[in-house]
Amino acid sequence: MKAIVFDSGSARLDERPDPAPAPGEALVRPTLMGIAPPDLAVLAGRVVFTGVMGHEGVGVVERVNADADTRAKWEGKRVVFTPWVSCGGCNLCARGLSPQCQARTVMGLHRRDGCFAERFTIPAANLVEVPKALADDAALFAGVVAAAVHAARVARIEGKPFVTVLGDGAEGLVTAQVLAALNASVRLLGETPARFTRCEKWGIKHRHVSEVGQRRDQDIVVDCSNTPAGMDLAMHLARPRGVIITRNAPALVPLAGLASRPAGADLAPVVCNELHVVGAGWGNLRDGVDLLARGGVEVSSLITRRNRLSDGVGAFRSAMQPDCVRFLMGQS
Ligand SMILES: [Zn+2]
CATH class of the missing domain: 3.90.180.10 (Medium-chain alcohol dehydrogenases, catalytic domain)
Incomplete structure (x- = not known):
């Protein structure tokens, strides 16, 4: 074969x-x-x-x-x-x-x-x-949607929190849709307009990552950026005692044998601002199939x-x- x-x-x-x-x-x-x-x-x-x-x-x-x-x-x-x-x-x-x-x-x-x-x-x-x-x-x-559902559960959306999703790949674009459906106030930050302008059809705000101030005012930041810089940016966007969910895939696969780890971010903001940093991995595939079958994500x-x-x-x-x-x- x-x-x-x-x-x-x-x-x-x-x-x-x-x-x-x-x-x-x-x-x-x-x-x-x-x-x-x-x-x-x-x-x-x-x-x-x-x-x-x-x-x-x-x-x-x-x-x-x-x-x-x-x-x-x-x-x-x-x-x-x-x-x-x-x-x-x-x-x-x-x-x-x-x-x-x-x-x-x-x-x-x-x-x-x-x-x-x-x-x-x-x-x-x-x-x-x-x-x-x-x-x-x-x-x-199904796997991408399942991971987004899992990340949303880990984030424990209550009320109408301000959420920033980092990354304009499929993982970020689907995660933004899933979180927006949970009543969160979601914006997506990306680097490639040809990718992130898809957010318009879902009614989700989007910006180029270089255009946002690092005001430390987001309740939840979900890092789907797949770049070592994502965590650093997330720490400067999250409010004190806010939550960072990391789905940064290359950093998520030490079990798969990472050849060379990227230089670690300076974690001082985690300490000073008492941030909650949580990883979110694969999710349950059945959740992904069910949400897709219900038309809950495009x-x-x-x-x-x-x-x-x-x-x-x-x-x-x-x-x-x-x-x-x-x-x-x-x-x-
Ligand atoms: Zn085992």
């Missing part, structure tokens, strides 16, 4: 044998795949990884290596999938902290082949069925470009263009 493989510092379209599902695993044929910021972090060498890339997609289950009931439940179904796999046996898993499992693997990022291929395997327990009414183009964003405008998997690694160059929000790959 064809697969996009990262090895020895570069990505290439390669031929690989079809993977065989281990006990409990499903063999999935991806129909649509998304190139997300962590994939670009792999390309840039910020995440140490060798193998088939990709962790975001929609697919059809071809076969499950499990009992008849599990096979009947999943085979032929259209699914999205949680990309990380916990061990189920360590003390963190036993305490309900399986997303933080120290032995976890992550598709396309850490010790597990990903989905940029004609087939991949994932535990059946990681699958979530996609409702018939939800098209692949929308379902692809994602179609986030699809900037697309091509086929067999067109190879040129997709990454397009995905890195400043105006690209999400680059999608199909099989044909």
Whole structure:
């Protein structure tokens, strides 16, 4: 089968044998795949990884290596999938902290082949069925929406707080929509007008990041910027005793093996202003599917470009263009 493989510092379209599902695993044929910021972090060498890339997609289950009931439940179904796999046996898993499992693997990022291929395997327990009414183009964003819902829960929106979302990638644009729907007064700060002016159609205020004063008046700042500078800016936007939710993905993947950590921000404002800094990770994929199925978030405008998997690694160059929000790959 064809697969996009990262090895020895570069990505290439390669031929690989079809993977065989281990006990409990499903063999999935991806129909649509998304190139997300962590994939670009792999390309840039910020995440140490060798193998088939990709962790975001929609697919059809071809076969499950499990009992008849599990096979009947999943085979032929259209699914999205949680990309990380916990061990189920360590003390963190036993305490309900399986997303933080120290032995976890992550598709396309850490010790597990990903989905940029004609087939991949994932535990059946990681699958979530996609409702018939939800098209692949929308379902692809289930993980992005799930993470935004999770961040909103962590932020505990009460009343009508002033919220700033940093970052104009898909993560920031979806998080701003989810928070705005919770009655928060949301503005999004971005660096690329071609990306963040999408906010207008959702009635969400937006500004270029260079145009805002650092007045320390925001109740909540959600950092989806994917840059080391995001945390520094967040500390200067949040009010005293305000909350910073960080979803800064390259800084979120030490479990995936960060090659070189960016220089740390000066955390003095956290101390002096008694800021609450909380991380928010993947979220529950089912929350993402449910919100998309209810039409609670608009994602179609986030699809900037697309091509086929067999067109190879040129997709990454397009995905890195400043105006690209999400680059999608199909099989044909
Ligand atoms: Zn574990």
